[in-house]
Amino acid sequence: MARTRTPLRRFLDYTVLSVLAFVFVLPVLYLILGSFKPSGEVLSGLAGFLPTHLSFDNYKAVLDSFNSDATGYFWRFMGVSLLLSTVVVLGGLIINSMAAYGLARLRWKGQGAVFTLVLLLMLVPFEAVAVPLFYLFNDQRNTIYIQAVPFIANAFSIYQFATFFRAIPPSIEEAARIDGAGPWRTFFAIIVPMSKPVFASVAILTFLTQWGSFLWPVLMVSDPLVRPLPLEMSVFQGQMPVDWGQVLAFGVLLILPVLIVFAFFQRWFVQGVASSAVKG
Amino acid sequence: MTIVNPAPATPAGREPAPTPASAAPRRSGHKNRDRVHGLLMSAPALGGLIAFVGVPFVYAVVLSFYNVRLGSPLPPRFFGLEQYRRIFTDPDMSGPFLRSLLNNLTFAAVVVPVQTGLALALAILLNRKLKAIGLFRSLFFLPVVFPMALVAVIWRLILARGGDGLLNSALNVVSFGNWGAFDWLGDSLTAMASIIVLSVWQGVGFQMVILLAGLQQIPGELYEAAQLDRASAWQQFRHVTLPGIRGTLVFVAMLTSVLSFRVFDQIYILVKGGGLDEDSTRTVMYQAVTTAFDQNNIGQASAITVVFFLVVVALTLIQRRVARTGNED
Numbered sequence: 001m002a003r004t005r006t007p008l009r010r011f012l013d014y015t016v017l018s019v020l021a022f023v024f025v026l027p028v029l030y031l032i033l034g035s036f037k038p039s040g041e042v043l044s045g046l047a048g049f050l051p052t053h054l055s056f057d058n059y060k061a062v063l064d065s066f067n068s069d070a071t072g073y074f075w076r077f078m079g080v081s082l083l084l085s086t087v088v089v090l091g092g093l094i095i096n097s098m099a100a101y102g103l104a105r106l107r108w109k110g111q112g113a114v115f116t117l118v119l120l121l122m123l124v125p126f127e128a129v130a131v132p133l134f135y136l137f138n139d140q141r142n143t144i145y146i147q148a149v150p151f152i153a154n155a156f157s158i159y160q161f162a163t164f165f166r167a168i169p170p171s172i173e174e175a176a177r178i179d180g181a182g183p184w185r186t187f188f189a190i191i192v193p194m195s196k197p198v199f200a201s202v203a204i205l206t207f208l209t210q211w212g213s214f215l216w217p218v219l220m221v222s223d224p225l226v227r228p229l230p231l232e233m234s235v236f237q238g239q240m241p242v243d244w245g246q247v248l249a250f251g252v253l254l255i256l257p258v259l260i261v262f263a264f265f266q267r268w269f270v271q272g273v274a275s276s277a278v279k280g
Numbered sequence: 281m282t283i284v285n286p287a288p289a290t291p292a293g294r295e296p297a298p299t300p301a302s303a304a305p306r307r308s309g310h311k312n313r314d315r316v317h318g319l320l321m322s323a324p325a326l327g328g329l330i331a332f333v334g335v336p337f338v339y340a341v342v343l344s345f346y347n348v349r350l351g352s353p354l355p356p357r358f359f360g361l362e363q364y365r366r367i368f369t370d371p372d373m374s375g376p377f378l379r380s381l382l383n384n385l386t387f388a389a390v391v392v393p394v395q396t397g398l399a400l401a402l403a404i405l406l407n408r409k410l411k412a413i414g415l416f417r418s419l420f421f422l423p424v425v426f427p428m429a430l431v432a433v434i435w436r437l438i439l440a441r442g443g444d445g446l447l448n449s450a451l452n453v454v455s456f457g458n459w460g461a462f463d464w465l466g467d468s469l470t471a472m473a474s475i476i477v478l479s480v481w482q483g484v485g486f487q488m489v490i491l492l493a494g495l496q497q498i499p500g501e502l503y504e505a506a507q508l509d510r511a512s513a514w515q516q517f518r519h520v521t522l523p524g525i526r527g528t529l530v531f532v533a534m535l536t537s538v539l540s541f542r543v544f545d546q547i548y549i550l551v552k553g554g555g556l557d558e559d560s561t562r563t564v565m566y567q568a569v570t571t572a573f574d575q576n577n578i579g580q581a582s583a584i585t586v587v588f589f590l591v592v593v594a595l596t597l598i599q600r601r602v603a604r605t606g607n608e609d
Contacts, residue, residue: 153328238553
C-alpha cells in the first residue's frame with residue numbers, strides 16, 4: 001500500500017506479522033513436538049511444549065502396533081488413502097477436462113442445455129446426497145471402489161476447466177482443424193498442453209478434498225482393511241486410554257504427504273485456491 | 281463461440297455463459313458439426329454426475345416421503361409429509377432437529393462475520409511488499425491443508441479439561457492461578473465457541489487467499505492518488521480498499537455461509553471421542569448422519585437432507601442477488 005516505509009515501520013510490520021504467525025502456527029508446533037514426546041508428557045499443560053525426551057518411539061509404535069486384520073495396518077491406511085486420491089485426481093482430470101472441452105468449445109445442439117445442467121448440479125453439495133447414496137450402495141460398504149467412484153465426476157471441476165478453455169482464442173483450434181486434426185486430437189495435442197495451470201489447480205483442490213474426506217468413509221467403511229487415514233485417525237483418538245504420543249505421530253504421518261506436495265507446489269496451491277473463487 | 285472473460289470485478293457472477301446457439305450465428309452450417317464428439321467427450325463425466333449427484337438427489341426427495349429403515353424386514357411405506365411433521369412439530373421427536381438447526385444458524389451467524397473479518401485483516405496485513413512475505417502467507421494458509429480429522433484432534437488436546445489442557449494451563453499462568461480448569465468442549469456454554477474457534481483457525485487462510493487476490497487487483501495508482509490527497513490510512517481503506525474488493529468480499533461471505541452449513545467432521549469426531557457436549561453442538565448434517573447411520577432411519581434422514589439442501593440453495597440465491605446488486609454500482 002503505502003510507498004513511504006521507514007525502517008521503523010518495516011520493523012513494526014515484521015513484529016506484528018511474526019507474533020500473529022507464531023500464534024497461528026502454535027497448534028502445528030504442538031502436534032509435531034508432541035509426536036516425538038513420551039505419551040505421558042504430551043498432555044501436561046504448557047510443559048507439553050518443552051522439548052524433552054524426544055524420540056522416534058511413537059512413530060515406531062504406530063508402524064508396529066497396527067499389526068493385525070482387526071486393527072488394520074498403518075501402511076494399508078496410507079495405501080488406501082493414496083490409492084483413492086490417485087484415482088479421484090487422475091480420473092477426474094481426464095473425464096472432467098474432456099467434458100468441459102466438449103461442452104465449452106465444441107458446437108452441437110443441446111450443448112448449452114447440458115452445460116446449464118452441470119451448473120445446476122454444482123449447487124448440490126455432497127452432503128445433500130450422502131444419505132440416499134448410503135442407502136443405494138449399502139450392499140457395497142467396505143469396498144475400495146465405492147469410496148472413489150462417486151467423486152471422479154465433479155461439476156465444479158468441469159466449471160473450472162470450462163472457464164479456462166473459453167479464454168483460449170478460437171484461432172488456435174481453427175488452425176488445427178485446417179491442418180486436419182479432429183476434436184480429440186486438437187484437445188489432447190493442443191489444448192491440454194497449453195492448459196497446465198488449470199490442470200494444476202483442479203488437481204490440487206481435488207487432492208486436498210479427497211485426502212481429508214471424512215463423511216463418506218464414516219458412512220461406508222467399518223472394515224480396518226479398507227479404511228483411509230482420516231477415518232482411522234478418528235477411531236484411534238477415540239480408543240481409551242488415548243496414547244497421545246502415538247495419536248500425534250499418526251497425525252504427522254497423515255499430513256506428511258500433503259505437506260510434501262504443499263512444499264513443492266506452494267505457488268499452485270495458493271493460486272489454485274484463489275483463482276477457483278476469484279475467476280468464478 | 282464467444283470468449284467469456286472471467287471479469288475479476290464480478291467474482292460471484294456465476295451465470296452460465298451465453299449459449300453458442302444465440303451467441304455465434306456465424307458459420308451456422310457447422311452449428312451441429314461436433315455432435316458425436318461433443319457427446320462422447322462429455323459422456324463419462326455426465327454419466328457420473330447423473331448417477332452420483334442427480335439421481336441420488338431426486339431419490340432423497342422421494343425417500344423423505346416414505347417410512348424406510350435400513351435392515352428392517354418391513355417394506356418401505358408411503359408416509360406423505362409425516363417425516364417433515366415429525367422433525368418440525370412433533371413434541372417428542374422435533375427437539376434434536378430443531379436444536380441442530382438453531383446450532384447451525386448460530387455457528388454461521390458467528391463464523392461468517394468473524395472469519396471474513398479476520399481473513400480481510402490478514403489479507404491487508406499480507407498485501408505488502410516485504411521480504412519473506414511469501415513465507416508469512418504460507419504460514420497463515422497452512423491450516424487449510426490440514427484435514428478436519430487432524431485439526432479436531434489437535435484442538436482436543438489444546439482445549440482439554442482440567443489443568444492439563446494447553447489453554448487452561450496458559451490461563452492459569454496469566455491469572456496467577458485463579459482460572460484454569462474449564463471443560464471447554466464438555467461445557468454446554470463453551471462447546472460451540474470451541475468448535476467455532478477451531479473451525480475459523482482451519483478455514484480462515486482460504487478466505488484470506490481469495491481476498492488477497494482481490495486486493496491485488498486494485499490498481500496501485502488509486503492509493504497514490506489518495507495519498508496525494510492526504511487521505512489517512514482509514515480513509516484509504518474506507519474509500520479505496522473496500523469499494524475495490526466489495527464484490528470479492530460479498531462472495532467470500534456467502535461462500536463461508538454455505539460452507540458453515542456443511543459443518544460436520546469436527547462435531548462428529550469430538551462428540552464420538554472427545555467429550556464434546558452433543559446437544560449444544562449438533563448440526564444439521566450431524567443430525568442427518570446419526571439419524572441414518574445410528575438409527576437406520578433413512579426416511580427421516582432424507583427429510584433432514586432435503587431441508588439442508590433448501591437452506592443451502594436459499595443462501596446461494598441470496599448470494600447471487602447480493603452480488604448482482606453489488607455489480608450495478
